[in-house]
Amino acid sequence: MxxxxxxxxxxxxxxxxxxxxxxxxxxxxxxxxxxxxxxxxxxxxxxxxxxxxxxxxxxxxxxxxxxxxxxxxxVDYAPEQEGKVFFGAWVTIENDSGETRQFRIVGYDEIFERKDYISIDSPMARALLKKSVDDEATVETPAGSSCWYINEIRYELDAEPLE
Missing domain, CATH: 1.10.287.180 (Transcription elongation factor, GreA/GreB, N-terminal domain)
Structure with missing residues:
Protein backbone atom coordinates (compact mmCIF):
# COMPACT_ATOMS: atom_id res chain seq x y z
CA MET A 1 0.00 0.00 0.00
CA VAL A 75 2.65 17.83 3.54
CA ASP A 76 4.29 21.23 3.91
CA TYR A 77 7.72 21.99 5.29
CA ALA A 78 7.90 22.54 9.03
CA PRO A 79 10.92 24.13 10.79
CA GLU A 80 11.10 21.09 13.11
CA GLN A 81 12.21 19.00 10.12
CA GLU A 82 15.47 20.91 9.71
CA GLY A 83 18.55 18.72 10.05
CA LYS A 84 16.74 15.41 9.59
CA VAL A 85 15.36 13.53 6.58
CA PHE A 86 11.59 13.76 6.25
CA PHE A 87 9.04 13.98 3.45
CA GLY A 88 9.98 16.68 0.92
CA ALA A 89 13.71 16.69 1.74
CA TRP A 90 16.44 16.93 -0.85
CA VAL A 91 19.08 14.42 0.21
CA THR A 92 22.64 13.94 -1.05
CA ILE A 93 24.10 10.53 -0.21
CA GLU A 94 27.37 8.71 -0.86
CA ASN A 95 28.43 5.09 -0.63
CA ASP A 96 31.82 3.51 0.18
CA SER A 97 32.77 3.53 -3.52
CA GLY A 98 32.42 7.30 -3.69
CA GLU A 99 29.26 7.16 -5.79
CA THR A 100 26.96 10.06 -4.93
CA ARG A 101 23.26 10.53 -5.54
CA GLN A 102 20.91 13.41 -4.94
CA PHE A 103 17.12 13.17 -4.89
CA ARG A 104 13.98 14.49 -3.27
CA ILE A 105 11.65 12.29 -1.23
CA VAL A 106 8.10 12.89 -2.49
CA GLY A 107 4.75 11.15 -2.94
CA TYR A 108 4.03 8.39 -5.43
CA ASP A 109 2.17 10.65 -7.88
CA GLU A 110 5.16 12.99 -8.21
CA ILE A 111 7.92 10.54 -9.17
CA PHE A 112 6.94 10.02 -12.80
CA GLU A 113 7.95 13.44 -14.10
CA ARG A 114 11.50 13.54 -12.79
CA LYS A 115 14.43 11.18 -12.40
CA ASP A 116 15.66 12.95 -9.25
CA TYR A 117 12.52 12.21 -7.21
CA ILE A 118 11.93 9.01 -5.24
CA SER A 119 8.79 7.79 -3.53
CA ILE A 120 8.44 7.98 0.24
CA ASP A 121 7.54 4.27 0.02
CA SER A 122 10.81 3.24 -1.66
CA PRO A 123 13.37 1.19 0.32
CA MET A 124 15.89 4.05 0.01
CA ALA A 125 13.50 6.66 1.42
CA ARG A 126 12.41 4.37 4.26
CA ALA A 127 16.04 3.74 5.23
CA LEU A 128 16.85 7.48 5.24
CA LEU A 129 13.84 8.76 7.20
CA LYS A 130 14.69 10.53 10.48
CA LYS A 131 18.43 10.34 9.83
CA SER A 132 20.81 13.34 10.05
CA VAL A 133 23.90 14.47 8.14
CA ASP A 134 26.80 11.99 8.53
CA ASP A 135 24.43 9.19 9.58
CA GLU A 136 24.71 5.80 7.92
CA ALA A 137 21.67 4.17 6.29
CA THR A 138 21.53 0.52 5.28
CA VAL A 139 19.17 0.00 2.36
CA GLU A 140 17.66 -3.45 1.83
CA THR A 141 16.84 -4.12 -1.83
CA PRO A 142 16.17 -7.26 -3.86
CA ALA A 143 19.81 -7.04 -5.04
CA GLY A 144 21.06 -7.06 -1.44
CA SER A 145 21.89 -4.49 1.18
CA SER A 146 23.99 -1.39 0.60
CA CYS A 147 25.33 1.26 2.93
CA TRP A 148 24.92 5.00 2.22
CA TYR A 149 26.10 8.05 4.15
CA ILE A 150 24.10 11.26 4.26
CA ASN A 151 26.14 14.28 3.11
CA GLU A 152 23.45 16.96 2.87
CA ILE A 153 19.80 17.54 3.73
CA ARG A 154 17.88 20.58 2.56
CA TYR A 155 14.27 21.57 2.14
CA GLU A 156 12.61 23.47 -0.66
CA LEU A 157 9.90 25.81 0.56
CA ASP A 158 6.74 25.39 -1.54
CA ALA A 159 5.76 29.05 -1.60
CA GLU A 160 2.69 28.76 -3.83
CA PRO A 161 -0.48 29.17 -1.77
CA LEU A 162 -3.32 26.68 -2.04
CA GLU A 163 -6.37 28.13 -3.79
Missing part, protein backbone atom coordinates in the same frame (compact mmCIF):
# COMPACT_ATOMS: atom_id res chain seq x y z
CA UNK A 2 1.34 3.43 -0.89
CA UNK A 3 1.33 6.53 1.25
CA UNK A 4 -1.27 9.17 0.41
CA UNK A 5 1.16 12.09 0.76
CA UNK A 6 2.12 14.83 -1.67
CA UNK A 7 4.08 18.08 -1.65
CA UNK A 8 2.16 21.31 -2.26
CA UNK A 9 3.90 21.73 -5.63
CA UNK A 10 2.91 18.18 -6.63
CA UNK A 11 -0.70 18.79 -5.58
CA UNK A 12 -0.90 21.97 -7.64
CA UNK A 13 0.52 20.15 -10.69
CA UNK A 14 -2.11 17.40 -10.39
CA UNK A 15 -4.87 20.03 -10.08
CA UNK A 16 -3.48 21.82 -13.13
CA UNK A 17 -3.45 18.57 -15.12
CA UNK A 18 -7.04 17.84 -14.12
CA UNK A 19 -8.12 21.33 -15.13
CA UNK A 20 -6.36 21.05 -18.51
CA UNK A 21 -7.90 17.65 -19.25
CA UNK A 22 -11.41 18.59 -18.15
CA UNK A 23 -11.70 22.14 -19.50
CA UNK A 24 -9.60 22.02 -22.66
CA UNK A 25 -8.63 18.59 -23.93
CA UNK A 26 -11.86 16.67 -23.24
CA UNK A 27 -14.19 19.21 -24.94
CA UNK A 28 -11.91 19.29 -28.00
CA UNK A 29 -11.79 15.49 -28.31
CA UNK A 30 -15.58 15.32 -27.75
CA UNK A 31 -16.10 17.72 -30.69
CA UNK A 32 -13.87 15.55 -32.88
CA UNK A 33 -15.80 12.38 -31.90
CA UNK A 34 -19.12 14.07 -32.67
CA UNK A 35 -17.85 15.33 -36.02
CA UNK A 36 -16.40 11.91 -36.97
CA UNK A 37 -19.62 10.15 -35.92
CA UNK A 38 -21.64 12.44 -38.18
CA UNK A 39 -19.70 11.17 -41.22
CA UNK A 40 -21.44 7.81 -41.16
CA UNK A 41 -19.88 4.35 -40.87
CA UNK A 42 -17.98 4.40 -37.58
CA UNK A 43 -16.40 0.97 -37.94
CA UNK A 44 -14.00 2.15 -40.65
CA UNK A 45 -13.61 5.75 -39.50
CA UNK A 46 -10.10 6.16 -38.09
CA UNK A 47 -10.82 9.64 -36.69
CA UNK A 48 -13.78 8.29 -34.75
CA UNK A 49 -11.90 5.22 -33.48
CA UNK A 50 -8.81 7.15 -32.39
CA UNK A 51 -10.66 10.02 -30.70
CA UNK A 52 -13.11 7.68 -28.97
CA UNK A 53 -10.11 5.81 -27.53
CA UNK A 54 -8.48 9.10 -26.49
CA UNK A 55 -11.73 10.17 -24.80
CA UNK A 56 -11.73 6.96 -22.74
CA UNK A 57 -8.10 7.61 -21.73
CA UNK A 58 -8.93 11.17 -20.66
CA UNK A 59 -11.97 10.00 -18.67
CA UNK A 60 -9.92 7.31 -16.93
CA UNK A 61 -7.21 9.85 -15.98
CA UNK A 62 -9.82 12.39 -14.80
CA UNK A 63 -11.43 9.76 -12.54
CA UNK A 64 -8.02 8.83 -11.14
CA UNK A 65 -7.09 12.47 -10.50
CA UNK A 66 -10.43 13.28 -8.83
CA UNK A 67 -10.12 10.27 -6.52
CA UNK A 68 -6.46 10.97 -5.75
CA UNK A 69 -6.93 14.68 -5.05
CA UNK A 70 -9.78 13.84 -2.69
CA UNK A 71 -7.77 11.28 -0.68
CA UNK A 72 -4.28 12.74 -0.72
CA UNK A 73 -2.77 14.79 2.11
CA UNK A 74 -0.51 17.77 1.44
Missing amino acids: RSQLITRTGYLKLKQELDLLWREERPEVTRKVTWAASLGDRSENADYQYNKKRLREIDRRVRYLLKTLEQIRI
Whole structure:
Protein backbone atom coordinates (compact mmCIF):
# COMPACT_ATOMS: atom_id res chain seq x y z
CA MET A 1 0.00 0.00 0.00
CA ARG A 2 1.34 3.43 -0.89
CA SER A 3 1.33 6.53 1.25
CA GLN A 4 -1.27 9.17 0.41
CA LEU A 5 1.16 12.09 0.76
CA ILE A 6 2.12 14.83 -1.67
CA THR A 7 4.08 18.08 -1.65
CA ARG A 8 2.16 21.31 -2.26
CA THR A 9 3.90 21.73 -5.63
CA GLY A 10 2.91 18.18 -6.63
CA TYR A 11 -0.70 18.79 -5.58
CA LEU A 12 -0.90 21.97 -7.64
CA LYS A 13 0.52 20.15 -10.69
CA LEU A 14 -2.11 17.40 -10.39
CA LYS A 15 -4.87 20.03 -10.08
CA GLN A 16 -3.48 21.82 -13.13
CA GLU A 17 -3.45 18.57 -15.12
CA LEU A 18 -7.04 17.84 -14.12
CA ASP A 19 -8.12 21.33 -15.13
CA LEU A 20 -6.36 21.05 -18.51
CA LEU A 21 -7.90 17.65 -19.25
CA TRP A 22 -11.41 18.59 -18.15
CA ARG A 23 -11.70 22.14 -19.50
CA GLU A 24 -9.60 22.02 -22.66
CA GLU A 25 -8.63 18.59 -23.93
CA ARG A 26 -11.86 16.67 -23.24
CA PRO A 27 -14.19 19.21 -24.94
CA GLU A 28 -11.91 19.29 -28.00
CA VAL A 29 -11.79 15.49 -28.31
CA THR A 30 -15.58 15.32 -27.75
CA ARG A 31 -16.10 17.72 -30.69
CA LYS A 32 -13.87 15.55 -32.88
CA VAL A 33 -15.80 12.38 -31.90
CA THR A 34 -19.12 14.07 -32.67
CA TRP A 35 -17.85 15.33 -36.02
CA ALA A 36 -16.40 11.91 -36.97
CA ALA A 37 -19.62 10.15 -35.92
CA SER A 38 -21.64 12.44 -38.18
CA LEU A 39 -19.70 11.17 -41.22
CA GLY A 40 -21.44 7.81 -41.16
CA ASP A 41 -19.88 4.35 -40.87
CA ARG A 42 -17.98 4.40 -37.58
CA SER A 43 -16.40 0.97 -37.94
CA GLU A 44 -14.00 2.15 -40.65
CA ASN A 45 -13.61 5.75 -39.50
CA ALA A 46 -10.10 6.16 -38.09
CA ASP A 47 -10.82 9.64 -36.69
CA TYR A 48 -13.78 8.29 -34.75
CA GLN A 49 -11.90 5.22 -33.48
CA TYR A 50 -8.81 7.15 -32.39
CA ASN A 51 -10.66 10.02 -30.70
CA LYS A 52 -13.11 7.68 -28.97
CA LYS A 53 -10.11 5.81 -27.53
CA ARG A 54 -8.48 9.10 -26.49
CA LEU A 55 -11.73 10.17 -24.80
CA ARG A 56 -11.73 6.96 -22.74
CA GLU A 57 -8.10 7.61 -21.73
CA ILE A 58 -8.93 11.17 -20.66
CA ASP A 59 -11.97 10.00 -18.67
CA ARG A 60 -9.92 7.31 -16.93
CA ARG A 61 -7.21 9.85 -15.98
CA VAL A 62 -9.82 12.39 -14.80
CA ARG A 63 -11.43 9.76 -12.54
CA TYR A 64 -8.02 8.83 -11.14
CA LEU A 65 -7.09 12.47 -10.50
CA LEU A 66 -10.43 13.28 -8.83
CA LYS A 67 -10.12 10.27 -6.52
CA THR A 68 -6.46 10.97 -5.75
CA LEU A 69 -6.93 14.68 -5.05
CA GLU A 70 -9.78 13.84 -2.69
CA GLN A 71 -7.77 11.28 -0.68
CA ILE A 72 -4.28 12.74 -0.72
CA ARG A 73 -2.77 14.79 2.11
CA ILE A 74 -0.51 17.77 1.44
CA VAL A 75 2.65 17.83 3.54
CA ASP A 76 4.29 21.23 3.91
CA TYR A 77 7.72 21.99 5.29
CA ALA A 78 7.90 22.54 9.03
CA PRO A 79 10.92 24.13 10.79
CA GLU A 80 11.10 21.09 13.11
CA GLN A 81 12.21 19.00 10.12
CA GLU A 82 15.47 20.91 9.71
CA GLY A 83 18.55 18.72 10.05
CA LYS A 84 16.74 15.41 9.59
CA VAL A 85 15.36 13.53 6.58
CA PHE A 86 11.59 13.76 6.25
CA PHE A 87 9.04 13.98 3.45
CA GLY A 88 9.98 16.68 0.92
CA ALA A 89 13.71 16.69 1.74
CA TRP A 90 16.44 16.93 -0.85
CA VAL A 91 19.08 14.42 0.21
CA THR A 92 22.64 13.94 -1.05
CA ILE A 93 24.10 10.53 -0.21
CA GLU A 94 27.37 8.71 -0.86
CA ASN A 95 28.43 5.09 -0.63
CA ASP A 96 31.82 3.51 0.18
CA SER A 97 32.77 3.53 -3.52
CA GLY A 98 32.42 7.30 -3.69
CA GLU A 99 29.26 7.16 -5.79
CA THR A 100 26.96 10.06 -4.93
CA ARG A 101 23.26 10.53 -5.54
CA GLN A 102 20.91 13.41 -4.94
CA PHE A 103 17.12 13.17 -4.89
CA ARG A 104 13.98 14.49 -3.27
CA ILE A 105 11.65 12.29 -1.23
CA VAL A 106 8.10 12.89 -2.49
CA GLY A 107 4.75 11.15 -2.94
CA TYR A 108 4.03 8.39 -5.43
CA ASP A 109 2.17 10.65 -7.88
CA GLU A 110 5.16 12.99 -8.21
CA ILE A 111 7.92 10.54 -9.17
CA PHE A 112 6.94 10.02 -12.80
CA GLU A 113 7.95 13.44 -14.10
CA ARG A 114 11.50 13.54 -12.79
CA LYS A 115 14.43 11.18 -12.40
CA ASP A 116 15.66 12.95 -9.25
CA TYR A 117 12.52 12.21 -7.21
CA ILE A 118 11.93 9.01 -5.24
CA SER A 119 8.79 7.79 -3.53
CA ILE A 120 8.44 7.98 0.24
CA ASP A 121 7.54 4.27 0.02
CA SER A 122 10.81 3.24 -1.66
CA PRO A 123 13.37 1.19 0.32
CA MET A 124 15.89 4.05 0.01
CA ALA A 125 13.50 6.66 1.42
CA ARG A 126 12.41 4.37 4.26
CA ALA A 127 16.04 3.74 5.23
CA LEU A 128 16.85 7.48 5.24
CA LEU A 129 13.84 8.76 7.20
CA LYS A 130 14.69 10.53 10.48
CA LYS A 131 18.43 10.34 9.83
CA SER A 132 20.81 13.34 10.05
CA VAL A 133 23.90 14.47 8.14
CA ASP A 134 26.80 11.99 8.53
CA ASP A 135 24.43 9.19 9.58
CA GLU A 136 24.71 5.80 7.92
CA ALA A 137 21.67 4.17 6.29
CA THR A 138 21.53 0.52 5.28
CA VAL A 139 19.17 0.00 2.36
CA GLU A 140 17.66 -3.45 1.83
CA THR A 141 16.84 -4.12 -1.83
CA PRO A 142 16.17 -7.26 -3.86
CA ALA A 143 19.81 -7.04 -5.04
CA GLY A 144 21.06 -7.06 -1.44
CA SER A 145 21.89 -4.49 1.18
CA SER A 146 23.99 -1.39 0.60
CA CYS A 147 25.33 1.26 2.93
CA TRP A 148 24.92 5.00 2.22
CA TYR A 149 26.10 8.05 4.15
CA ILE A 150 24.10 11.26 4.26
CA ASN A 151 26.14 14.28 3.11
CA GLU A 152 23.45 16.96 2.87
CA ILE A 153 19.80 17.54 3.73
CA ARG A 154 17.88 20.58 2.56
CA TYR A 155 14.27 21.57 2.14
CA GLU A 156 12.61 23.47 -0.66
CA LEU A 157 9.90 25.81 0.56
CA ASP A 158 6.74 25.39 -1.54
CA ALA A 159 5.76 29.05 -1.60
CA GLU A 160 2.69 28.76 -3.83
CA PRO A 161 -0.48 29.17 -1.77
CA LEU A 162 -3.32 26.68 -2.04
CA GLU A 163 -6.37 28.13 -3.79
